[in-house]
Amino acid sequence: MASQGIIFDIKKYAIHDGPGIRTTIFFKGCPMDCWWCHNPESQEKELKPFINLLKTSSVNNCDNDGEPIGRIVSVKETMKEIKKDLVFYEESEGGVSFSGGEPLMQKDFLNELLICCKKNGLHTTLDTAGCVSKEIILQIAPNVDLFLYDLKLIDDKKHQKYTGISNKEILENLLLLSDLKYNIVIRIPVIPTINDSLVDIADFGKFIQKLNIIRIDLLPYHTIGEEKYKRLKKVNRMKEIIPPSKERIEEIKKQLESFDLNVSIEV
Numbered sequence: 001m002a003s004q005g006i007i008f009d010i011k012k013y014a015i016h017d018g019p020g021i022r023t024t025i026f027f028k029g030c031p032m033d034c035w036w037c038h039n040p041e042s043q044e045k046e047l048k049p050f051i052n053l054l055k056t057s058s059v060n061n062c063d064n065d066g067e068p069i070g071r072i073v074s075v076k077e078t079m080k081e082i083k084k085d086l087v088f089y090e091e092s093e094g095g096v097s098f099s100g101g102e103p104l105m106q107k108d109f110l111n112e113l114l115i116c117c118k119k120n121g122l123h124t125t126l127d128t129a130g131c132v133s134k135e136i137i138l139q140i141a142p143n144v145d146l147f148l149y150d151l152k153l154i155d156d157k158k159h160q161k162y163t164g165i166s167n168k169e170i171l172e173n174l175l176l177l178s179d180l181k182y183n184i185v186i187r188i189p190v191i192p193t194i195n196d197s198l199v200d201i202a203d204f205g206k207f208i209q210k211l212n213i214i215r216i217d218l219l220p221y222h223t224i225g226e227e228k229y230k231r232l233k234k235v236n237r238m239k240e241i242i243p244p245s246k247e248r249i250e251e252i253k254k255q256l257e258s259f260d261l262n263v264s265i266e267v
């Protein structure tokens with residue numbers, strides 16, 4: 001069992017990562033390369049020098065031209081941090097969320113944390129794109145109270161173009177979790193010209209209609225992550241893309257609702 005993992009942030013008093021007030025642990029490492037990723041510093045698992053925009057108190061592997069993003073932490077110290085806010089979780093019916101990056105990339109570390117949270121009676125949420133094997137999903141799922149399951153595109157060719165990988169495993173794992181009646185909220189980032197056409201939205205509607213889910217959350221694309229690309233010296237492939245208007249998001253919500261789905265807009 002891994003008793004250590006690499007994270008890049010811990011967010012306290014989070015209110016958008018599940019019910020109530022939560023602590024969110026952001027894991028480093030992601031097998032995808034989404035064009036619109038707001039956390040490009042999370043994608044590589046290694047600790048890497050970088051001018052730190054997230055103000056993490058990183059201490060490991062600092063090299064020359066910046067602080068590293070990410071730090072190695074143990075299960076014990078992460079749980080100690082989580083337990084500092086027990087009173088807030090109790091009063092708000094909140095808990096602990098695991099996000100990233102892709103937390104499932106560090107499945108043993110994640111599983112240990114999930115088990116510790118459940119032993120302490122804490123509600124757990126996993127924000128994931130589900131891009132791992134079925135075996136890993138089945139190992140982790142019993143200790144997850146709520147999945148925030150990210151869906152980027154249904155069309156596999158487009159998915160490969162804009163995220164770098166096929167969505168076959170992602171869709172299969174989602175179907176599996178739905179069949180097993182786990183609690184699922186689907187999150188769709190709405191990215192103009194990439195996944196917001198009438199056909200794209202109809203594809204989402206038709207696929208999700210078959211599932212047992214609580215609701216869909218629409219996450220309108222925004223440009224907050226732009227500066228990070230400059231600092232990381234990464235190419236920003238989203239330069240020409242403008243965030244969607246409120247009107248367009250409302251239209252997409254209505255189109256999805258026409259499939260008899262419960263849809264919310266994240267602000």
Ligand code: SF4
Pocket residue numbers: 030031032033034036037038039040042043100101102129
């Ligand atoms: S799955 Fe999330 S963390 Fe990974 S590249 Fe895509 S947006 Fe970024």
